[in-house]
Each structure stands twice: as C-alpha cells, then as structure tokens.
Amino acid sequence: MVAEPDGPEDRKPQSDEARSAFTPPAGVGRPPAPEDDQPTSEFALPEGLSTEAPAEPGGSAFDTPPGTSGGAPGSGPSTYSARHSPPAFTPAYGVPMVTLAKEAPWQDQMRTLLRMPVGDRPVPETVQRHDDSGPAVPRVLDLTLRIGELLLAGGEGAEDVEAAMFAVCRAYGLDRCEPNVTFTLLSISHQPSLVEDPVTASRTVRRRGTDYTRLAAVYTLIGDITTPDTDVTLEEAYRRLAEIRRNRHPYPGWALTVASGVLAGAASVLVGGGFVVFVAAALGAMLGDRLAWLLAGRGLPEFYQFVVAAMPPAAVGVALTVLGSAAHWEIRPSAVITGGLFALLPGRALVAGVQDGLTGYYITASARLLEVMYFFIAIVIGVLLVLYLGVQLDAQLNPDAALHTAERPVVQILASVVLSLAFAILLQQERSTVLMVALNGGVAWVVYAAMHDTAGISPVAATAVAAGLVGLFGQLFSRYQFASALPYVTAAIGPLLPGSATYFGLLGIAQNHLDRGFASLSKAAALALAIAIGVNLGGEISRLFLRVPGAGRASGRRAAKRTRGF
Numbered sequence: 001m002v003a004e005p006d007g008p009e010d011r012k013p014q015s016d017e018a019r020s021a022f023t024p025p026a027g028v029g030r031p032p033a034p035e036d037d038q039p040t041s042e043f044a045l046p047e048g049l050s051t052e053a054p055a056e057p058g059g060s061a062f063d064t065p066p067g068t069s070g071g072a073p074g075s076g077p078s079t080y081s082a083r084h085s086p087p088a089f090t091p092a093y094g095v096p097m098v099t100l101a102k103e104a105p106w107q108d109q110m111r112t113l114l115r116m117p118v119g120d121r122p123v124p125e126t127v128q129r130h131d132d133s134g135p136a137v138p139r140v141l142d143l144t145l146r147i148g149e150l151l152l153a154g155g156e157g158a159e160d161v162e163a164a165m166f167a168v169c170r171a172y173g174l175d176r177c178e179p180n181v182t183f184t185l186l187s188i189s190h191q192p193s194l195v196e197d198p199v200t201a202s203r204t205v206r207r208r209g210t211d212y213t214r215l216a217a218v219y220t221l222i223g224d225i226t227t228p229d230t231d232v233t234l235e236e237a238y239r240r241l242a243e244i245r246r247n248r249h250p251y252p253g254w255a256l257t258v259a260s261g262v263l264a265g266a267a268s269v270l271v272g273g274g275f276v277v278f279v280a281a282a283l284g285a286m287l288g289d290r291l292a293w294l295l296a297g298r299g300l301p302e303f304y305q306f307v308v309a310a311m312p313p314a315a316v317g318v319a320l321t322v323l324g325s326a327a328h329w330e331i332r333p334s335a336v337i338t339g340g341l342f343a344l345l346p347g348r349a350l351v352a353g354v355q356d357g358l359t360g361y362y363i364t365a366s367a368r369l370l371e372v373m374y375f376f377i378a379i380v381i382g383v384l385l386v387l388y389l390g391v392q393l394d395a396q397l398n399p400d401a402a403l404h405t406a407e408r409p410v411v412q413i414l415a416s417v418v419l420s421l422a423f424a425i426l427l428q429q430e431r432s433t434v435l436m437v438a439l440n441g442g443v444a445w446v447v448y449a450a451m452h453d454t455a456g457i458s459p460v461a462a463t464a465v466a467a468g469l470v471g472l473f474g475q476l477f478s479r480y481q482f483a484s485a486l487p488y489v490t491a492a493i494g495p496l497l498p499g500s501a502t503y504f505g506l507l508g509i510a511q512n513h514l515d516r517g518f519a520s521l522s523k524a525a526a527l528a529l530a531i532a533i534g535v536n537l538g539g540e541i542s543r544l545f546l547r548v549p550g551a552g553r554a555s556g557r558r559a560a561k562r563t564r565g566f
Contacts, residue, residue: 183367268339281339284313310382313340354532416445471538
C-alpha cells in the first residue's frame with residue numbers, strides 16, 4: 001500500500017496547464033447547473049414577477065381597507081399610509097388637458113363644466129383680481145346667491161341658474177364650488193382646500209315676478225364679470241345689482257292691461273273671430289286682468305287670482321251667445337272665450353318645467369309642473385262656473401262648432417304677430433327685442449298652419465315642429481346678443497298655446513259630455529307638452545351649430561348621467 005501525503009510539504013501545486021480558468025477557486029461553491037443550455041432573453045420576466053392581476057379578496061364594500069387603522073368608534077376617520085395606498089391608474093392615452101375656448105359664450109362654457117366630472121374640471125383662471133390676498137369668500141358667495149335669486153325668480157331654468165352661479169364664482173377665483181338649485185332654494189358650497197372646512201351659504205326665493213328687462217340686465221352683469229376686458233370689483237357688482245333691483249318696470253300698469261286685451265283679441269281673430277269678437281275678447285281680458293290686480297293687492301294667492309281672471313272672458317262669451325240667439329247675430333262666442341284663455345295659460349312655467357325635467361333637475365321640474373297644474377285647475381274652475389251658468393240660461397253653446405283657421409291666412413299671420421308682440425309687453429321685455437320676438441311668433445304660426453291646415457299633419461306634430469323652430473331661433477338670437485333665451489322664446493310660443501282645445505274640453509264637461517270633454521283636455525295637454533319639448537329640442541339643436549367650448553376628449557359637452565334602468 002502507498003501512504004497518502006499528509007503534510008503541507010507533501011502537497012505540490014498544480015500547473016496552470018492542469019487547471020481551467022473557469023474553475024472556481026478553492027472554498028467557493030459551484031453554481032447550479034442551468035436547466036437548459038439556451039440563453040435567456042433580456043425581455044423575459046424576472047423570477048417572482050407575474051403578469052396576472054392579483055385577485056381581489058371578497059368581502060363587504062364597507063370593510064376597512066388593508067393598511068388602514070380601523071380604530072374604535074369615535075376615534076375619527078381612518079386613512080391609509082403611503083406604503084399601502086390604493087393603486088393609481090393612468091390610461092394608455094394619458095390624462096387629457098382640458099381647455100375652454102375663450103370666444104365661446106359663458107353659458108356654454110359653464111354648462112360644459114357643470115356636466116363634467118369634478119376631477120376633470122380645469123383650474124379656474126381668475127378674471128376679476130383686485131386683492132393679492134385672494135377674494136373674500138363670504139362676499140363672493142353672497143353675490144352669487146343674489147344673482148341666482150334674480151334669475152330663478154325671473155323664470156330661468158335650473159341648469160342656466162347653476163351655470164350663472166358657477167360663472168361668477170370662477171370669475172372671482174373660487175375653485176371647487178358646487179351650486180345647487182331647487183324651485184325655492186339656492187345653495188352653494190366652497191371648499192378652499194382638502195384640509196379646510198367647506199363654506200356653505202343658501203338663499204330662499206319667496207317672490208317671483210315676470211320682468212325680462214331685469215333678466216337681461218342680470219345677464220349683462222354676468223357677462224361683464226366673466227369678461228377679462230371688463231373690470232368689475234365686488235363693490236361695483238353689488239352696486240349694479242342693487243340698481244337692477246330698484247329699476248322700475250319698462251311699461252306702466254295701464255299698458256300691461258291694454259296688452260292683455262290686445263293679446264286676447266288677437267287670439268280670438270286667430271281662431272276665426274271678427275272685429276266684434278276682437279273687441280269683446282279684449283274687454284273681457286282687460287276686466288279679468290284688473291280684477292286679478294285687485295286681488296293681488298289684497299294679498300290673495302295666485303290660484304284665486306286665476307279663478308277670477310278666467311271668469312270675465314267666459315261671461316262675455318256667454319252673454320254674446322244669448323244676445324246672438326235673441327238678435328240672430330252670426331257671432332263666434334267660442335272665439336271670445338278662447339282668446340281669454342290664451343292670455344291666462346301658463347306657457348312660460350310649462351316650458352321651464354319640462355326643460356328642467358329634460359336636463360335632469362327632477363325636483364325643480366316636479367315643482368314647476370305642479371304649479372302649472374294648480375294654475376290650470378284655477379282656470380278650469382273659473383270657466384266652468386260661468387259655463388254652468390250659461391247652460392242653465394239655455395245659452396246655445398255648441399261644442400261641435402269648428403274654429404276656422406285656414407280661411408284667412410294673411411289676417412291670421414298678422415294676428416299671430418300682434419299676439420306675440422302683446423305677449424312680449426306683458427313679459428316686460430326690452431323694447432329692442434319686441435319686434436324680433438313678434439316676427440318669431442309669426443314664423444311659428446306660418447309653419448304650424450302650413451303643416452296642419454295645408455298638409456293635413458297631426459296638430460301635435462305640427463305644434464312640436466313649430467315650437468322647435470321657435471327654440472332654435474330663440475337660442476341663436478340669445479347667443480348673438482349674449483343674453484337669455486327666454487325673452488326670445490316665451491312670447492313667440494303664444495300663437496301655439498292650446499286655447500281652443502282647452503275651451504271645448506271645459507264646455508264638454510259643463511254639458512255633461514265627459515268623454516268628449518276629457519278627450520279635448522287630453523289633446524290640450526298633448527299640445528302643451530309638444531310645445532315644451534319642441535322648444536327644448538330646438539335649443540339643443542341650435543348648439544350643434546355653435547363651436548363646442550373646449551378642446552380634448554374630456555371637455556365635450558356631456559349629458560346628465562342616467563342609471564339605464566337599474
């Protein structure tokens with residue numbers, strides 16, 4: 001046997017030729033052998049990284065998120081740490097930058113922002129900067145509420161009021177403002193930052209009045225506030241707002257009474273009456289207007305004012321029927337009563353109520369339509385009381401008497417223009433807009449008569465198309481003048497109001513022909529809804545011809561979000 005060398009002097013080092021350069025030195029472990037001899041790609045996923053998203057654990061939506069401090073009750077809201085923050089997501093196309101076109105009207109700009117998610121709204125550019133320390137938040141909110149109060153009391157829609165309030169706040173540099181408008185209450189909330197308490201203010205609208213001149217002045221003030229070229233301090237804005245409140249109406253009381261008579265007379269001629277019918281309808285409407293003013297001065301609610309105002313035109317129509325039967329006159333008493341109804345039907349409130357409903361303000365829309373229903377019931381009560389009396393007096397009130405609307409086209413066109421002009425005076429419009437509104441009403445009647453009387457189309461469809469043109473032209477006129485659309489729309493729908501259908505429905509009920517009466521009242525309701533929906537649709541179509549106030553994907557004008565049935 002050969003003995004193994006056990007001393008260090010017996011171990012001899014190997015030569016370089018006998019040892020490989022890739023052999024690990026003594027004391028260093030050998031690396032594990034690769035699974036395969038193929039080289040790996042630099043795009044391969046590292047070990048321990050997965051492309052699958054982690055499964056979300058089941059549980060309630062009210063469970064405390066991981067990493068949060070779910071303390072004892074009363075210990076304050078819990079939060080998460082930066083280590084356990086929820087994952088942030090950035091779309092592949094990035095986050096678009098939202099910009100607003102400077103040349104677009106402020107109404108379209110603010111309406112676009114209101115329909116935009118809060119996180120996508122751009123930071124406001126302060127238009128009115130008068131103090132380096134920032135705006136006085138309580139005063140700006142108070143000014144905003146006062147402006148919104150005048151607009152809502154004047155009949156503006158809830159969306160337009162919110163847009164105006166939003167415009168004033170952003171013009172004075174208040175970001176993160178949220179206005180809220182209902183039928184009688186306005187509120188606005190401003191949160192200075194995420195760590196400061198919000199500031200909330202509210203105001204109640206207790207009195208309503210129809211004065212479109214005041215409404216136009218408020219729109220002019222808002223336009224000056226939102227325009228960078230005009231310097232309007234808070235003190236100046238308060239002063240101008242006080243002047244708007246103190247300004248007298250552009251027309252005296254006697255002019256409004258005469259306008260109501262002219263409106264009723266023109267409406268009676270529009271549905272087939274002559275000169276005698278015109279005078280009788282005018283006298284009945286003026287008498288009803290004076291009685292309504294008397295009750296208003298005594299503090300009675302508007303419901304009773306409408307009841308009393310509807311009785312004189314109906315009484316004049318019944319009296320003419322009795323006299324015509326005794327003296328063998330060929331007269332149309334139905335045209336007299338119909339003309340009086342034209343002066344009382346609440347078309348303005350109906351259009352505003354349907355518009356609020358179509359734009360998603362259901363509480364305000366319900367309140368406005370309930371107001372319309374009360375006024376309509378008041379008119380029904382006033383006319384029915386007189387018609388019952390006429391039936392008892394054997395007045396020859398014929399519900400089958402058709403109102404001729406296609407025999408005198410020139411006279412009827414002139415009557416529609418005069419009706420719209422008188423309606424504009426009743427609404428206290430500016431003198432510069434009265435002629436344009438009158439022409440718009442004449443165009444509406446021409447379209448309706450051409451479709452219904454000449455082409456034989458359904459009156460509901462013809463009314464909807466004519467009202468759509470009224471809304472289209474009204475919106476275009478308002479954008480051209482940078483004003484509200486109400487003065488250009490409300491008076492122009494006067495010739496389309498369902499006065500004759502309402503009268504024949506009430507007459508059928510008074511003569512105990514309930515099926516015929518309710519059918520006629522249903523037709524009147526359908527015509528009223530066609531007017532309201534047509535006006536709103538025309539206004540929406542008119543915006544298609546205007547430049548969209550924004551650039552980028554997130555600045556498009558979005559509609560109100562719907563639940564889609566669930």
